[in-house]
Amino acid sequence: MRYLVLLFAVFQLQAQEVLFEGHVYDHKTKEPIPYVNLSFLNTLKGTSTDDEGHFYIDVPKPYLEKQLHISSLGYKDTIVVANNIYKAKKFHLVEESFELDEVVVTQSLGNSDVLNPVSSYSLTSGFSSSSTPWVLALYFPNIGAQKKFVNKVTVFFQKNKNFKRPGSKFRIRIYGVDTKTKKPSIDLLRKSIVLETQTDKDYVSIDLKALNIKVPKEGIYIGLEWLFVPYNWYTTTTIHPLTNKKIVEDRFAPIFGGVYNKNQNYKAMVYGMGEWTDFTVKSKDKSKNFIPAISLKVSKE
Known part of the structure; x- marks a missing residue:
């Protein structure tokens, strides 16, 4: 006893x-x-x-x-x-000190390309939050010799029946690429930009061309950062398969949309617990990768 x-x-x-x-x-x-x-x-x-x-x-x-x-x-x-x-x-x-490259404002940018074009109909699943804040990032290669600038980013979302508020907030991140590890490196977007979703829309677009962000020759990562604030909080309830008891878990919106893409140049990574790791999920036939539903519009000089 x-x-x-x-x-x-x-x-x-x-x-x-x-x-x-x-x-x-x-x-x-x-x-x-x-x-x-x-x-x-x-x-x-x-x-x-x-x-x-x-x-x-x-x-x-x-x-x-x-x-x-x-x-x-x-x-x-x-x-x-x-x-x-x-x-x-x-x-x-402590604020991070950095040096910006000289900004060259062009008179006009010529044609533009949309990388990883996504439609709402192509969404197959999504990326939901874990129990700790993390960043989901998608790599876009820089193909061709022309100078390119970030024009617009569009992010798609999955419907979330458990989230009852009219919208949720997340932060967009833009990273360069480490030449050795090929992982995200420095922040190219030095301004904190928090976007808000709307329940009646399955995407959010932001025009960034005024910031003159040049796409490095190594490519660029677009990151989506969850914010663990009360505004985004909701719960999910599941039934344990063995005990048949209810399990209530805390979650944070939004659920970012995901698509399968056969272009192997696109690569997804996640940042959590202080480090970047690869996120690799393939289709049943192994021909496509499951990646975040992010479209990037770039303008060519």
Whole structure:
């Protein structure tokens, strides 16, 4: 009986949760930073700051000893021990310094191409969030000698019957390509652009030609970043196949659309827990890859 009591006490200790909350600020301006992603490394737990730079999430108490990955566009990726933030209730991110290439404004751009053209009818499935913030990215090759500039990005979505709000928010990212690893590298889009979906539309387009983003010769990645904010939160309920019990899970909108494409030049990658990894799912006949439903319109000089 004594051992049973001890085991119960250990179980209670392990199951105890704490409220992990605070604010993230700009180190220089002291202003709160919205939509910062925070992820506990080597776990599936994470959250994002809201419009006021505030975050909160219930986590098991042992998580306070884990490393926390903090990332936001325009700031240095930072890894700290979660307990430091738990005690201070705040954290300051340092702005990332960078040098921009000289911007050349052309008089007029000639013809344009749409890479990975997608229609709503071609959507077969989708990419939903996990339990931690992550980025889904699609690689577009740069074929041909002409200079190309990012003109417009269109993102498609899957219908989500569990999400009851009129829309959800996500952030668009644009990356260069690491010449050695072929993975996403530096952010080419230095401005945080948060887009909002609408339940009556299955796509969102954004015109970026005014930013004069040149497509590097190695190609370009278009990234879609989930934001773990209350505005995007919803739950799903499934039945466990063995116990027949209901399982309720937290999820965050949107569900990004996916298509099968036989062009092997397009490649999907995901960023989570501090690193980029390949995402490879093939059709039954192995001739097509399942990739995010993102279309990129480029203008040629």
